[in-house]
Amino acid sequence: SPVVDQAALTIDVRVIRAPNKLVTLTLEAAWDWETRTGVPLKSVLRKIPKKDWISVPIPLRCFLKDNEGFDFSKLTGIQLQTGGKMQLEISDLRLTAFPADKVNCG
Numbered sequence: 651s652p653v654v655d656q657a658a659l660t661i662d663v664r665v666i667r668a669p670n671k672l673v674t675l676t677l678e679a680a681w682d683w684e685t686r687t688g689v690p691l692k693s694v695l696r697k698i699p700k701k702d703w704i705s706v707p708i709p710l711r712c713f714l715k716d717n718e719g720f721d722f723s724k725l726t727g728i729q730l731q732t733g734g735k736m737q738l739e740i741s742d743l744r745l746t747a748f749p750a751d752k753v754n755c756g
Contacts, residue, residue, distance in 0.1 A: 653710070653722075654710045654711055654714065654722065655710075655711055655750045655753070656747060656748060656749070656750055657709075657710050657745055657746065657747060657748055658707035658708055658709045658710060658745070658746050658747075658748035659675075659707070659708045659710060659713075659743065659744075659745060659746075660705055660706065660707045660708070660742075660743070660744055660745070660746040661675075661705070661706045661708070661740060661742070661743050662703060662704070662705050662706075662740065662741045662742040662743075663695070663698070663703070663704060663706055663738055663739065663740050663741075664701060664702065664703045664704070664738065664739040664741075665695055665698045665699075665700050665701070665702075665736075665737075665738055666700065666701065666737035666738065666739065667700075667735065667736055667737035668695060668696045668698075668700070668736060669691075669692050669695050669696065669732055669734055669735070669736035670734040670735055670736070671692070671732055671733050671734025671735075672690060672692050672732060672733065672734070673690065673691045673692045673695055673730065673731070673732045673734075673736065674688040674689065674690055674691065674730075674731045674732070675688055675689050675691050675708065675728070675729070675730055676688035676727075676728070676729040676730075676731060677713055677720065677722075677725060677727070677728055678725070678726055678727035678728075678729070679720060679721045679722070679724040679725055679726060680721070680724040680726060681726045681727075685720060685721070687713045687714065687720045688713070688731075689708055689712050689713060689755070691708075691730075692732075694706060695736065695738070703741065707746060707748055709748050709752075709753040709754075709755065710722060710748075711750075711753045711755065712753070712755035728743070
C-alpha cells in the first residue's frame with residue numbers, strides 16, 4: 651500500500667526506567683504469529699529524557715525490513731517485548747503522516 655511509505659506508528663511514551671536489554675515493538679497480522687515483524691527500540695527509549703512525555707514516530711517502512719509481505723490492513727496485535735527490565739507509560743498509539751524522504755530505519 652502507498653500509505654506504508656508515508657505513515658508512521660506514533661507512540662506517546664514516558665520512560666520511568668530505561669530498558670537494560672533489547673526492546674522490540676512487534677506487529678502481528680491475521681492472528682498469525684508467523685507474520686510478526688518488529689523494530690528495535692532500546693536505543694530510542696534510552697535517549698528519551700526520563701519522566702518527559704515524548705511522541706516517538708516509527709515509520710511503517712521500518713517494519714518491512716524483515717517481512718516485506720506484512721499486511722498492515724490485517725493488523726491484529728501489537729507487542730512491546732524485552733527480556734530485561736524497564737518501566738514505561740504509554741498514553742497513545744496512532745497512525746500519523748510521515749514524509750517518505752525522512753525515513754531512516756538504521
